[in-house]
Amino acid sequence: MKRFLLSLMAVVILSACTSNKETTEESRVASEMHRGEVVYKQTCVGCHGVDLRGRGSSAKDLSQIGSEKSPEYIRSIIENGTRSMPSDLVTDEEDLDALVEWLMEQK
Template structure:
């Protein structure tokens, strides 16, 4: 294939990907949406947990209050990195999870 054509196709693909990603300003900032972006990979789509990854969070508020959950989000746990969610988003998710009893 012609080298110019390959470069052109790569460039167009790059532009399309960037356009699809946007700048993030239109992202849903609800705690559910934040958790969908940040937590479901390990805790599952319904926060029910995944074997060998993240524990069930469906009743986490019965075990921890908002401040304790926020501390876990900030400090991490074995197998969970620190600051996966930051700032106001972490506050929102901690409050939302604290309501799950």
């Protein structure tokens, strides 16, 4: 939650401090992103990549996770980890809910 609020505050500050149309457009897009996508980009993208396809053999391809796994399974993996994935990467309940919801949309 703290990361989300800090990101949102940064977007507001940057959009208020600039008259550059391109920066304003980027800020608008960032503020309209699904909260779960924001959490993913802050927490998961390093291993699973921007395209959700994973990096190397240790990070699972998540691009079709919503059609392959249940929300309960996804939540359990995020909370408890697996062989190569650490547990408790997302500790804020609202961020976790948003991340699971967004991942379920990936089909």
